[in-house]
Amino acid sequence: MDGLVLDTESTYRIAWQQAASEMGYDLSGHFCQSLSGLHYQAVELKLLACFGTDFDLQAFGRNSSDCWREHVKVHGISIKHGFAGLLNLLVRHKIPYCLATNSRAVNALECLALAGLSGVFSHIISRDNVVHGKPEPDIFFKAAQVLQVDIRRCLVLEDSDAGIMAAARAGAIRVFIPSIAPVDPMTVERCNLMISDMAKLTDILHFGGTLDGIPLR
Numbered sequence: 001m002d003g004l005v006l007d008t009e010s011t012y013r014i015a016w017q018q019a020a021s022e023m024g025y026d027l028s029g030h031f032c033q034s035l036s037g038l039h040y041q042a043v044e045l046k047l048l049a050c051f052g053t054d055f056d057l058q059a060f061g062r063n064s065s066d067c068w069r070e071h072v073k074v075h076g077i078s079i080k081h082g083f084a085g086l087l088n089l090l091v092r093h094k095i096p097y098c099l100a101t102n103s104r105a106v107n108a109l110e111c112l113a114l115a116g117l118s119g120v121f122s123h124i125i126s127r128d129n130v131v132h133g134k135p136e137p138d139i140f141f142k143a144a145q146v147l148q149v150d151i152r153r154c155l156v157l158e159d160s161d162a163g164i165m166a167a168a169r170a171g172a173i174r175v176f177i178p179s180i181a182p183v184d185p186m187t188v189e190r191c192n193l194m195i196s197d198m199a200k201l202t203d204i205l206h207f208g209g210t211l212d213g214i215p216l217r
Contacts, residue, residue: 137170
């Protein structure tokens with residue numbers, strides 16, 4: 001969801017930096033990028049490692065949530081380029097799909113609603129549905145189970161290092177659409193294909209392309 005369907009990464013970064021500043025801490029853009037794709041527990045561990053064990057996670061959580069809502073109230077949440085076309089193709093050809101996110105369900109539903117995408121995903125697999133979040137593969141195994149599709153035939157679209165690692169561990173086909181730069185060379189090695197946006201993938205699907213010998217439609 002974050003950084004792939006919705007352009008939320010920038011909104012989180014703004015909220016995190018503002019909340020940290022109000023608490024007397026400096027949160028660099030590079031550090032914020034390192035949080036991309038991680039579930040909230042992993043984010044908290046990185047914050048404690050950066051600022052020390054006396055860092056007030058609860059206060060930071062409250063402040064960053066308030067800052068985020070103030071920001072999106074004014075600026076909204078944009079939908080990433082190419083999503084509408086890809087969704088239309090999936091629906092038209094009856095290709096099963098779902099949203100698999102490290103966010104908690106309540107946060108995912110809120111973001112989708114703010115972007116005007118409520119009800120678009122019949123299936124949403126969130127951090128609440130699994131024991132371990134990305135970069136562990138649990139979320140993608142659960143998604144494949146819900147869709148009733150062999151994980152080895154599932155096409156996973158990801159924008160983050162953690163997401164591609166999780167998809168690789170699950171044994172899914174992996175398309176990397178990075179949302180931040182620079183790109184980690186290890187992530188590129190782990191993916192089956194790297195493209196700039198979902199519109200490119202829609203073209204591949206539309207023309208019946210294959211990836212690692214598996215038909216994509």
